[in-house]
Amino acid sequence: MGTNTDVIKTSYAAFASGDLDRALACFSPGIEWTHPDGMADFGLGGTKNGLGEVRRFMARARTVFSEIRAEPREFLESGQRVVVLGTHHMRGRESGVAGTVEFAHTWWFVDGMATHFADVHDSAEVRRLVAPGPAGPPVSDWRAHIIQLGLGFWPAKVVQAAVELGVFTELAVARGDAVELGARLGLHPRGTRDFLDTLVSLGLLDREAGRYRNTAATAAFLDRANQETYVGGILELASELWYPSWAGLTTALRTGAPQNNAGDGATDPFDVLYADPDRARRFQRAMSAGAAASATALPDRLPWAEFGTVVDVGCSDGALLARLLRQHPHLTGTGFDLRQVRPGFEETVKEFDLAERMSFAPGSFFTDALPRADVVVLGHVLHDWDLETKRMLLRKAREALAPDGLVVVYDTLIDDERRERTSALLMSLHMLLESPGGFDYTEADCLTWLAEAGFRDCRVEHLAGPDYLVTGRR
């Protein structure tokens, strides 16, 4: 009788030639057959018991992969165990994507029969072959998924229109059926019912006995009367400004030029945006709504007791600074931004009753030094600008900091592999469309720039939603 290694080599050879019966001939009838839990999404994870389940596993594998071949490289025998190191050559059946994945197989034997098998491999690598694309559950029907991706603007426009028309604000006042609600909103009867039922199907409205009402989420976040929690301002701006500029994506990709009102690439986009004071205020509210999760998380994150003064560069209406000062009464804060945002900032100071500790410093970071402080915050600011400006801002932040002071950057950082965080990559394309040189960046990029600017002890952590926090000491 040969060694256990000889036995299992014969089995691999039989698998390779497609002779399943011969491959399984050395398996004990009650074999335990284990694969990484990460394969469970494809019905191939965890432990199977007995030859019947192993055969079903093989049949399942053939539905997931159109090609699969194990190439064993090294056989390491120790007692009743053989560890096999090798490479899987695979092709996802739906995706058509082929690649290799390294494996470590461990086999246990009793009397020359395999009683246990455990496979270790990187199931994320397998996922990339089987279901490439956005992270998340595997896509079972790529044809339908591609069409759905390309029509993603349909639901986007339904939500934007609902906010513009004030559907959620109106429903907070009183529920109604399609006819009354349509009349209250000034809608033509032709599309009203489909429009409202689309919102029901998207989970944004409830309907009972033909009468529509807000869900708990839309009552909180899309009723304009709840200004503290309202996020509809972002969608209003999306409809007014960003939907038209996204229509120019193909042009922007060909020319590199922004597609907004400041489309010549030479004009500062904030000059155009702030030319209309009403739009400036709406932009500030939208920015604050977009940063609300980060503004809520930040006061709990850093060792604020060590510091006395904070300057928030590009503070907009000061909502983040106000939350920070409210939670840490020993802190004093300065908001530094263009003079046009002052009225909104003063409203926030009043609302939070922080006149004693919170003040506004008008200026431009292109021409002025930043106010001195123990902590300098740059939130959703670096991504607006080109690399030279990003570096200049970090240098200016360091100059403004007291010794041992902290620079705090938050943005929607792209993962270092540039393949997982779709929202950060989309944000970077948004910068292509909205700014002359802006782009989003990876964790590694930011750490490099901080080190170049002379910061030490630099680190990155997740902050909230798509935002990441990067800090460095002066």
Ligand SMILES: C[S@@+](CC[C@H](N)C(=O)[O-])C[C@H]1O[C@@H](n2cnc3c(N)ncnc32)[C@H](O)[C@@H]1O
């Ligand atoms: C995208 S918003 C970020 C607002 C806020 N920090 C947040 O996290 O949402 C960028 C901010 O930078 C400000 N900004 C633009 N150009 C500036 C300049 N030259 N000097 C100072 N602030 C500027 C804008 O007015 C705006 O408030």
